[in-house]
Amino acid sequence: MKFRLLSMFILLLFVMFLILDKIFMLKITMHEPSPVVYAKNGEILTIRLNKNSQIFLPTTQIPQILKQSVIAYEDRYFYYHFGINPLSIMRATFHNLTHKNRIGASTITMQVARMLNQNKRTYINKIKEIFIAIQLEWHYSKDEILTMYFNLAPYGGNIYGVKSAAKIYFNKELESLSYSQIALLSTIPKNPNKNRLDKISDIKNVKNRLLKELYELKILDKNQYLRAKAESVQNTRLPLPNIAPNYCDIAIQNNQSKTALDLDIQNTMQTILNKTMQNLKSKNANNAAAIIIDNQKMQVISFMGSHDQNAKNGQNNALNMRRNTGSTLKPFIYSLALDHGLITPKSELIDTEISISNYTPQNFLNSFNGIVNATDALALSLNIPFVNLNQKLEKNSLYEMLYSLDLISENKDFYGASIALGSAELSLVNLAHLYTIYANDGMLKPLNIAGKTLNNQKNSIQLISNASAYLSAKAMSEAARSHLLQAYKYAKNSPKIAFKTGTSYLHKDLWAIGVNQNYTIAVWIGNFNSESTDKLTGLNDASKVVFEMFKLLDMRSKQSFIKRPNGIITMPTCLDAFVAKECKNEQIDEHIVGVMQKNRCELISAQELNFMLKNAIITQDELKNSKCSEILAxxxxxxxxxxxxxxxxxxxxxxxxxxxxxxxxxxxxxxxxxxxxxxxxxxxxxxxxxxxxxxxxxxxxxxxxxxxxxxxxxxxxx
Missing domain, CATH: 2.60.40.10 (Immunoglobulins)
Structure with a gap:
């Protein structure tokens, strides 16, 4: 009869529990995970605080030895009770009534219940914790509850979860922890503020007592126990990892955890850039930024929006910073001119004073070269020929290219002829992206940067022909070898690349960009506050970074230059800037199949003719008897x-x-x-x-x- 009454009472309690369980449904609310960004190799680049200023790295992969250690320390009968341990409760109650010091009777499950409901420690809340603990046991397995514990447990300060603690205290993953470290992490949650490892405490003795218990339970053998006991405790807390912070900012903004960033390449670029900037600091160059793009995968694999966040104004980020691009857009004018039949690579251009309306451009050295071929004009980065070419492109000019890509927004008159010399301001990322067309057959492919497509570009865009892309890259590679002046020492022994530099007005912005089949590397040096440098140039002072980086990439994996496509033929060509009755300069030159050369009689300007007449390049008689005389008259x-x-x-x-x-x-x-x-x-x-x-x-x-x-x-x- 008594057994029957007891059974009915237990059944009644069980039914009441089921009813209350339906009414007060169990809610599992974990900490918000901290944003974490991983490099391509899986190494953590950064861990940021969550919205509650906590560090929390969730995990479901708990090593067995860590489970055994925590159970031995916190709740030896964890696998045998139903959420509460009645004997422990009675023992703790009796002790607390008869002694001044208080002891707890919380099982691991009850601790999880308390961590799920952060309430004051009262008897009523204790009853609630008991109920929630039973709910947890009813709805979840023991291993699931244990995993909750390891993710919810506090480990001192703002550290939550055992994976977070292993990273912050030891810079290790859970499976790499030593037995001593496992014991330390097992003991912290009991009193996280007292036992946290960045404070001097009695935790070493607590750790050793737990190790002895693990030895007595035969979880550790004698050698393991002795080695773990002898291992010293470091009272320290490591700083959060913060590699490639500007790149990680983008990844976090894009909700991207796993990224394409190559940590070896990032670190190498960081070293080169730091060394370069240390040498330029005395010349009032305080800031630098760099980007490396994998041209085949179209991924940003390295990015520094600011080479040093502790430098003057170094907290800025060059990601969206738009600056005068100097001469870096001239190759695109060269490419467009090839595609529209204005030039062949060896065509003669005239470098002399010109005025376009009231705008009179000057060359960087304030001198003129007279007759110069198109490739040399690009190599020497002459302003006049490219301003002239861009004007002659008319509705197929650089402006139309940039405007079609939404890289500029003003009307054509706003930029005027100076667009050829950098008045159309671009960001480092957009400029580097443009240069990838030379490795991708003239096509601008969508670029992924830390999990998001740059400018939300959906499809590839053919900006220039594949033949023009190759011929332009070839011209830039020849420039890198024959016209580098004092920068030649940087290029020596580097792999073949298409290379261009730029320097903006008053030496404010220094640019250097290199491209081969594999990578595009772009570097900006200057000051975030737009101060002028002490007459530094992209050629002499920024080029070193690009060449050094390509050398190291070549050592890592042999680099390839852009491949020559079909559709390019060589043939005898009259290169004269002005075609008189007879050709004066005929050479073998490269042509793009299907591109008809423009009538030079319609391209020559009166200013150019005046220069040629005054310098006896042509005579009045040759002019009058030329094929152009009727048009010019x-x-x-x-x-x-x-x-x-x-x-x-x-x-x-x-x-x-x-x-x-x-x-x-x-x-x-x-x-x-x-x-x-x-x-x-x-x-x-x-x-x-x-x-x-x-x-x-x-x-x-x-x-x-x-x-x-x-x-x-x-x-x-x-």
Whole structure:
């Protein structure tokens, strides 16, 4: 009868539990995981605090020895009770009633219950913990509960979870822990604030007592026990790993944990960049950034948005920083000119003073080279030929390329002719991405950077032909060998690469970019606050980083240059900048199959003709008897140094304005200002005219009665 009553009572309790279990449903809420970013090789790059400023690395892979250790220390009968240990509760109750010091009777399951519900330690809450502990046992296996414990347990300060503790205290994964370290981690949760390893405490003795117990339980043999007991305890807490912080920022923003970052390459680039910047610091260059792209996989495998976060303004990040690109966009003009029949690699170009409306570009050295072939113009990074070529591309120019990719947003007039020299500001990442077209047959493929596609690009875009891509890369590789001046020492013994540098106005931005079949490497050096450097240049001061990196990559894995595609033929070609009756400079040159060369009679400008006449490159007779004479005779002269509808502000009642009038043919031009009579001037000479405030018309007439007109306005500053 008593047994029956007892059974009914137990059954009643069980039914009541089931009802309460339905009413008060068990909720398992774990800590929010800390953002973690891994390199390609699986090594942790960074661990960041979660939103609650905690460090928590969840895990389900708990070594058996760690489970045994915790059970021996916390709850020897864990696998035998149903969430609570009645004997332990009675023993603890009796002790606490008869002694001043208090002891606990919490099982591992009860500790999990308490950690799931962080409430004050009261008797009512203790009853709740008991109920939740029974719920846990009802719904989960013992191993599942144990895994919860290891993930919820506090390990001192803001460290939660055993995997987090192993990383922060020992920089180890759980399976690599020593027996001594396992014992230490087993004892911390009992009193995490007292036992935490970055504080001096009695934890060594506690650890040794647990090791002895593990030995007595035959979990450890004698040798294991003695070695673990002798192992010293380091009272320290390691800093969170923070490798490639700028790259990791992007990965975390993209919710990406596993990344393509190559840690060996990242560390190598970091070393080279640090050494370079240490040497440039005295010349007011405080910041640098670099990127390496795997051209085949189209992944960013190394990125430094700031080479040193402790440098002046080093907390900035070059990821989205847009800067003047200097001469780095000239190769794209060269490529477009090849594709549209304006040049072949050896075509003669004219490097002389030109004006486009009121814009007069200058070369970096403020000198002119006269006649120069297209490849040498790229190698020497001459400004005039590329400004000229870009203008002649008209609606197929650099502006249209960049605008089609949403890399620039203003209208064409906003950038003007100076777009060829870097006025279209780009970020390091976008600039490097553009250069990958030379390794990918002229195609801009989507680029993955830390888990996200750059600029949300969905499809590949054919920007230039594969033949143009190769010929341009070849031209840049020849530049890297023959025109590096003092930077040649950096290029020596490096693998063959297509290479370009750039330096912006006042030496603010130094660029160096290299490309081969395997990688694209781009480097920016300068100051995040836009201060000028002490006359540093991309060629002399940034190029070293690119060449050194390619040398080391070549040692790691043999590098390949861009492959020559089909569709390129060699044939005798007249290279003359101006084709007279007979060709003066015929050589074998490379042509893109299917590209018809433009009529040079329509491409030559009056300014270029004037230069050639004045320097006896051609004569007036050759000009008159050339194939171009009919076209040129009907072409209007060009007025430069002022532009249509220009407003000039002046504080003087009379302003002296300089203009030039360039006629295609003839020695003289005829100038008319407003309603005055025409006066004669030399073709292409400087002409100074005095103008009062107000609107003015300036006309230029050539010997063939072709006339051009520009209207301007002079306004008072007051």
């Amino acid at each position: 009907s072409s209007k002269p060009q007025i430069t140094h002022i532009k249509q509808d220009q407003i000039i502000l002046s504080e003087h009642p009379i302003s002296k304005i300089m203009i030039k009038c360039h006629a295609f043919m003839g020695d003289d031009v005829y100038i008319k200002i407003d309603q005055d009579e025409y006066f004669t001037a030399k073709n292409g000479d400087d002409i100074f005219i005095d103008l009062t405030h107000g609107k003015h018309s300036i006309k230029c007439l050539d010997d063939g009665s072709n006339q051009s007109e520009v209207n301007i306005q002079i306004r008072s500053l007051r």
